[in-house]
Each structure stands twice: as C-alpha cells, then as structure tokens.
Amino acid sequence: MNALCRRLDAPPITLYEQDELGALTGGALRPGGLGLTRELLRFCDFAPGAVVLDVGCGPGHTLELLATEFGLRPAGLDPSAAMLAKAAQQAPTAALHQGLATAIPCRDGAFAGIVSECVLSLTGDIEASLAEMHRVLRPGGRLILTDIYCRQPQWQPDLPRLQSCLSHAQPLEAITAAVNRAGFALVLLRDRSDLLKQLAGQIIFSFGSLERFWGLFLDADAARRTSCALAAAPLGYYALIAAKEPHHG
Amino acid sequence: MSTFSFAEATAWQCAGCNRPLEPAEVKVTYLNSVFTVELMVCPGCGFVLVPESLAVGKMLEVEQLLEDK
Numbered sequence: 001m002n003a004l005c006r007r008l009d010a011p012p013i014t015l016y017e018q019d020e021l022g023a024l025t026g027g028a029l030r031p032g033g034l035g036l037t038r039e040l041l042r043f044c045d046f047a048p049g050a051v052v053l054d055v056g057c058g059p060g061h062t063l064e065l066l067a068t069e070f071g072l073r074p075a076g077l078d079p080s081a082a083m084l085a086k087a088a089q090q091a092p093t094a095a096l097h098q099g100l101a102t103a104i105p106c107r108d109g110a111f112a113g114i115v116s117e118c119v120l121s122l123t124g125d126i127e128a129s130l131a132e133m134h135r136v137l138r139p140g141g142r143l144i145l146t147d148i149y150c151r152q153p154q155w156q157p158d159l160p161r162l163q164s165c166l167s168h169a170q171p172l173e174a175i176t177a178a179v180n181r182a183g184f185a186l187v188l189l190r191d192r193s194d195l196l197k198q199l200a201g202q203i204i205f206s207f208g209s210l211e212r213f214w215g216l217f218l219d220a221d222a223a224r225r226t227s228c229a230l231a232a233a234p235l236g237y238y239a240l241i242a243a244k245e246p247h248h249g
Numbered sequence: 250m251s252t253f254s255f256a257e258a259t260a261w262q263c264a265g266c267n268r269p270l271e272p273a274e275v276k277v278t279y280l281n282s283v284f285t286v287e288l289m290v291c292p293g294c295g296f297v298l299v300p301e302s303l304a305v306g307k308m309l310e311v312e313q314l315l316e317d318k
Contacts, residue, residue, distance in 0.1 A: 198282040201311040205277075205286045209310070231314075 030118035031195035031237050036146060037062050037117065040239060041070055043188060044142045049073060050112035055101050055133065056119030060087025063094040066115075075111065077104060101129040109138040117146045121168040126175070130182035139246045143184055144239075146192070149175060151234035169235055176240070184242035193236035254287040255303045266293035280312060 046052060048071040054062050057076030060083075066074040074094040076087050084096050099105045101116070101123040114133050123129040133143055150169035176186060200210065207213040210230065214223035256272030263270065270289035275297050277284045289298045 194282065197314060198284070200314055201279075201282055202284050204307055204311050204314070205284045208307075 030146070031199045032146065032192060032239075034061060034065055036192065036195060036239060037065060037115065037144075038069070040144045040146070040188075040241060041066070041115075043241060044113060044144065046070065046072055046113050046142070051075060051110065052113035052115060053077060053104075053106070053111045053136065055104070055114060055116035055129075056122075057087050057094075057096070058083050060090035060094065062115055062117065063087055063091035067091055067093050072113075075106070077101070077106075102132060104132045104136050106136045108135050109141075110136050111141060112138060113142045113144065115144045117144075118148065120145060120147045120175070121170065126170070126178050127181070130178055130184070134182045134184065134244055137244045139244055141244045142187070143179075143242045143244070145179070145242070146237065146239045147175070148196070149236050149238050151236055172236070172238055175238070179240070179242050183245060185245050186240065186242050188239075188241040190239045191236060192239050196235060196237040255300055255307075256287045256289050257300075259289055259298065259300075261289070261298055263291035263293060263296045265296065266291055268293050270296075270298055279308065284311075 051073045052066050053075045055077050057063055057078045060076060063074040063076050066072040074091055076094050077097045077099055078084050079100055081098060084098055087096055097105050102125050114137055120126055120129060137143060148169040149172040153171045179186060203210055203213045211223050211227040214226045218226060259270060261270060268291055271292050272287055273290040274285050275288050275290060277286050
C-alpha cells in the first residue's frame, strides 16, 4: 500500500495498483525497493520461522522476501482485494488479511515482527495505527517502519485531485514521538532521503519527466500542477526500527 | 516499465569492434545514485554512447533534483 490518487469527477485511481511505479522499484512500490527492506531485516535478525506481519503488503514482494530469503513465516495485511490477489500469487505461503492498519484483524501479541513500508502516512490515523501495531506485536518484538516525512511542519502541498503519502507527510519529530507514545523504544533511525531522490531521478530517466509520469494518472493540468508542487516539496524519507518494550503486554 | 528512451538509431559505430550500436538498458552512476537508462550500446565491448540530449538535458534536470532537496 503506498499512494492513493483520487479524482473528484471519476472513480478513485489507486496509484499503488498501477504497474508503472512498481516496475521502477522492482515491484516493491516505494523508495529503496527491496534493498532497504533487506538491510532492515538483517539488522533485526529475526529467528528462523518467526511470524512477521507486513502492514500494507501491496502485491507481496516483501512477503516473498520474508519467506524465501529470511526463512520467516509471512503474514500480510492490505485493504485492497486486488493487491491481496497479487500477493497470494507472489507469496503463496503467506497468511493474508484484508483490513486496515487502524483495525488489524489479528490477536494480541501474534507477531514477532512487523514491517510497514511507505504506508503509515496513508493510514489516516498514525496514533491508532501504531497502537494496533503495538497490540499485535509480542513483547520484545521489532517494528520496521519506512515512510515519507516532511521537513517543514507548516508545509501544505497544492496537489490537485491527489491524495497520497506525499500530501500526508508529517515531521520526523512528530512521527518518532508517536512511536514512543505507542509504547515502542526507538532502536534505529536513519534518514534515507537519498532513496526518495533516487526514485524521482529514475522516474525522469524512465518517463522523460516527472510531469509525464504524473500524466499517466492525472489529466494534463493536474499533472503539471502536481509536478510543480512537488519540485519544491520539503520531503524526506526515513527508516526506523523500534522495539516493543517487554513490560508492555 | 519505461515510456522514454535515449536509444535512437545513430550513425555512430564502435571503433574498437567495428559494430553498430544497439539499444540496451545500462546502469548509470551519477551523484551517488544509480539509475537505469536505455541507451545505445556496443554489443561487443559494452561501449555506451551518451547523447548530448542526455548529458546536457535530463542529467541537468536530475542534477537539480538531487542537489536542491
């Protein structure tokens, strides 16, 4: 689950269900692709066979990685039936759940780890989502988060007909504070804005310009305005690992 | 998936191999980032032709993107 486009006069266009973005990132639909996921999973060093939930699993590339490269038992959560159908093909051994990050349909303490990549800002309620992740994580479990953040607290993007992670970005300080309030202890925090720039650059090389890329999903005027707004956007990308403290149940 | 390519028919040939260039995807390292770009390449030795439109056009656009944020 990554970015949602919504036109006022048409059915919602779900950007993360489009093939164009996934093709640029090896199917993973986010800055850094699976390379960043590997780095963070290696750091966590989950025991073989541990059950790890991907919140916003999309087409299931991380689920496949969890099973085939790390010997873990993957579970996936996504609100999109279309994405879950792809995930079922990509990672046949994964347990899949349709639902929202704000109401995870799993029991307390069910998972040794949670991965949620480029999703949190889209959930609509960061506090509720983190509380749910905390609930379904077992004591001592690890949470891996990557997402967009905003360098300027007051930034209000002019993104016509576009609802996406780009327009819901929050300051990094607010995100880490929410992680702590949910009962997690921060273990690792890295600024990976280089990966966001890399993806934007790859879009230019692959589609000719950012405006042409947005033109795949938006009308010409909206694509131009979106490109202009994002050209000056004070956005970054973070990766963090947090632990559920053992005394929390 | 790409809808844009810098690979176009060219009169240039690889002098070392004396072979015509062919379109291929190549990895370009630029300002500490790696990009995949479709360019004309010698199928023999891998020599890559970087056209002026890439060097002074898209490279500049990407450079500004990488440096400004």
